[in-house]
Amino acid sequence: MSDRHPTPTWYFAMVIVRLGDRFALVHERKHGQLWYFPAGRVEIGETIREAAMRETREETGLDVELTGLLRVEHSPQHDGSARCRVFFLARPLDGSSLKQEADEHSLGARWVTVEDLDQLELRGDEVRECFRAVRDGAPVAPLSMLTLEGHPW
Numbered sequence: 001m002s003d004r005h006p007t008p009t010w011y012f013a014m015v016i017v018r019l020g021d022r023f024a025l026v027h028e029r030k031h032g033q034l035w036y037f038p039a040g041r042v043e044i045g046e047t048i049r050e051a052a053m054r055e056t057r058e059e060t061g062l063d064v065e066l067t068g069l070l071r072v073e074h075s076p077q078h079d080g081s082a083r084c085r086v087f088f089l090a091r092p093l094d095g096s097s098l099k100q101e102a103d104e105h106s107l108g109a110r111w112v113t114v115e116d117l118d119q120l121e122l123r124g125d126e127v128r129e130c131f132r133a134v135r136d137g138a139p140v141a142p143l144s145m146l147t148l149e150g151h152p153w
Contacts, residue, residue: 010041013051015056015088019091025109029105034123036124048086052086056090062093072085114131
């Protein structure tokens with residue numbers, strides 16, 4: 001019988017912030033200064049929901065309400081670790097405005113439509129695919145699907 005060891009897993013919150021037909025997009029400071037949705041790693045002691053709201057605030061300046069779950073990806077890596085990405089749908093809270101000045105988290109943010117994406121250097125095709133899916137009515141699971149262990153049913 002072999003010893004079983006836990007799989008080290010990195011967790012990431014990915015946030016699709018929608019306002020009508022527009023989406024919040026971040027001009028990243030890292031990753032070649034490309035455009036991407038608000039996202040980042042969950043910090044020690046933080047829930048994935050908390051990370052989603054924190055990353056969105058840091059990178060876009062927006063305070064948001066998480067409104068649903070779009071997707072959960074679990075990807076084993078070749079080194080024995082794994083990556084788990086949780087995609088949230090969110091809406092800006094009243095009075096929130098997008099960050100215009102660069103700081104340590106991002107170079108700024110802007111509202112874009114799916115059509116606007118052709119004018120920007122994106123970090124990957126998943127930005128376009130995700131925004132199109134949401135625009136076209138992708139299924140959205142309730143936030144209650146993601147809960148803390150032991151939480152009442």
